[in-house]
Amino acid sequence: MKSGLAFVSLLFALLSAVLSGCDGKNVPAAERGKTIGVFIPGVISGSPVYEMLAVGVQAAAEDRAEVTLIEGGFNQAEWESKVTAMAASASYDLIVSANPSLPNIVSTVSEKFPNQHFLLLDGELDGNPRVYSLRYNQREQSYMAGYLAALVSGTLSPEGGRASKRVGLVAAQEYPVMNNIILPGYLEGARAIDPGCEVDFRIVGNWYDAARAEEIAADMIRGGVKVILTISGGANEGVVQAAHSAGARILWFDNNGYNVRPGTVIGCAVLAQDKAAYNQVRRWLDGELPFGKAETLGVAEDYVDFIQDDPDYILGVPEDIRKKQAAMIERIRSGELVLD
Numbered sequence: 001m002k003s004g005l006a007f008v009s010l011l012f013a014l015l016s017a018v019l020s021g022c023d024g025k026n027v028p029a030a031e032r033g034k035t036i037g038v039f040i041p042g043v044i045s046g047s048p049v050y051e052m053l054a055v056g057v058q059a060a061a062e063d064r065a066e067v068t069l070i071e072g073g074f075n076q077a078e079w080e081s082k083v084t085a086m087a088a089s090a091s092y093d094l095i096v097s098a099n100p101s102l103p104n105i106v107s108t109v110s111e112k113f114p115n116q117h118f119l120l121l122d123g124e125l126d127g128n129p130r131v132y133s134l135r136y137n138q139r140e141q142s143y144m145a146g147y148l149a150a151l152v153s154g155t156l157s158p159e160g161g162r163a164s165k166r167v168g169l170v171a172a173q174e175y176p177v178m179n180n181i182i183l184p185g186y187l188e189g190a191r192a193i194d195p196g197c198e199v200d201f202r203i204v205g206n207w208y209d210a211a212r213a214e215e216i217a218a219d220m221i222r223g224g225v226k227v228i229l230t231i232s233g234g235a236n237e238g239v240v241q242a243a244h245s246a247g248a249r250i251l252w253f254d255n256n257g258y259n260v261r262p263g264t265v266i267g268c269a270v271l272a273q274d275k276a277a278y279n280q281v282r283r284w285l286d287g288e289l290p291f292g293k294a295e296t297l298g299v300a301e302d303y304v305d306f307i308q309d310d311p312d313y314i315l316g317v318p319e320d321i322r323k324k325q326a327a328m329i330e331r332i333r334s335g336e337l338v339l340d
C-alpha cells in the first residue's frame with residue numbers, strides 16, 4: 001500500500017513536472033522558452049565586468065529563460081560580425097552585452113535586424129526602440145579611486161617629494177570612456193587632495209598580457225609612483241605582481257579585489273554590474289524593460305561604490321585616511337559633491 005501510494009505520488013510529481021516544464025516550479029507557460037544570448041566582448045576569465053555580467057544574467061534567467069554565453073575574444077575587429085551572426089541566427093529573444101564600444105556595433109546590427117532586442121550595460125545608446133542601455137557614473141567611480149590614491153601616496157612618501165605627487169593608472173587600452181571620463185575623474189579625485197598631483201598614465205595594448213603589464217607597472221614604480229589604479233582585465237595580474245614585489249599599492253576597479261593580493265590591493269572602486277544585469281534581465285522577463293531608454297546610475301543609486309567594510313581595507317589603510325575617504329563618499333552619496 002505504502003509503495004503504491006509512493007508510486008502514485010511519484011507519477012503525479014512527474015506529470016506536474018512535465019506540465020510545468022520539467023522543473024517542478026510554478027512558472028507561467030507564457031514565460032517558457034525565452035532565450036538570451038550574452039555576447040562577452042573579450043573573455044570572461046580575469047575580467048571583473050564580464051564575470052559580473054555572466055553571473056547576473058544567469059541568476060536572473062534562472063529557470064525562466066535559456067542563457068547562451070558567447071565569448072567574442074580579444075580581436076575587437078571580429079565583434080561586429082559575431083554580434084551580427086547572433087542576430088542573424090534569430091536564436092535569441094534578447095541579446096545582452098556590456099562594453100562602451102557595443103552601442104556603435106549594435107546600432108549597425110540593429111539596422112539589419114530591426115526586430116532584434118538588445119540589453120546593453122556599460123554603454124549608452126539612446127532612442128533606439130529595440131535597445132535599452134545602462135551605464136555607470138564612472139566619474140564618481142574613478143574620483144573615489146584617485147582620492148584614495150593621493151591620500152595613500154602621501155603617507156608612503158612622507159617627505160612629500162615628487163613621488164607623492166604622482167599616482168599611477170595602468171589601462172589595457174585607450175577608449176573614449178577611459179580618456180574622457182575615467183582618467184580625468186581619477187585625476188580630479190587625486191587633485192582634490194593635492195592640487196599638484198599628476199597621473200602617470202600607461203597603456204598595456206591589450207586586455208590579457210600580464211607580463212607586459214608587469215613591466216609597465218614596475219617601470220612606473222621605479223619612477224616613484226606608489227599607488228596604481230589598474231584597469232586591464234586579465235593583465236591586472238601583472239600590475240598587482242609588480243606592486244607586490246616593490247611594496248607599492250594597488251587600487252582595484254569594478255569588483256571586490258581585496259583578496260586578489262591582500263595587503264597590496266588597498267582599495268576597490270566598484271560598479272554593480274551583476275546587480276544591473278540581474279535587475280534588467282528580470283525587468284525584461286517581466287515585460288517591463290523600457291526599450292528606447294538609456295540610463296546612468298551611480299553612487300546615489302547604489303550602482304557605484306567604494307568598498308569600505310572589507311577587513312583588508314581596514315587593515316591596509318590607516319584610520320585617519322579611511323575617515324577622509326568615508327567623508328568624501330558620503331558627500332557624493334548625499335548629493336553635496338556632484339560628479340555628473
Ligand code: RBF
Nearest residue numbers: 042043047048049099100101122175207233254
Ligand atoms: N574590461 C575588462 O575588464 N576586460 C576586457 O576584456 C575589456 N575589454 C574592453 C574592450 C573595449 C573595446 C572597451 C572600450 C572596453 C573594454 N573593457 C574591458 C573595459 C570595460 O568596458 C570598463 O570600461 C572597465 O572595466 C572599467 O569599468
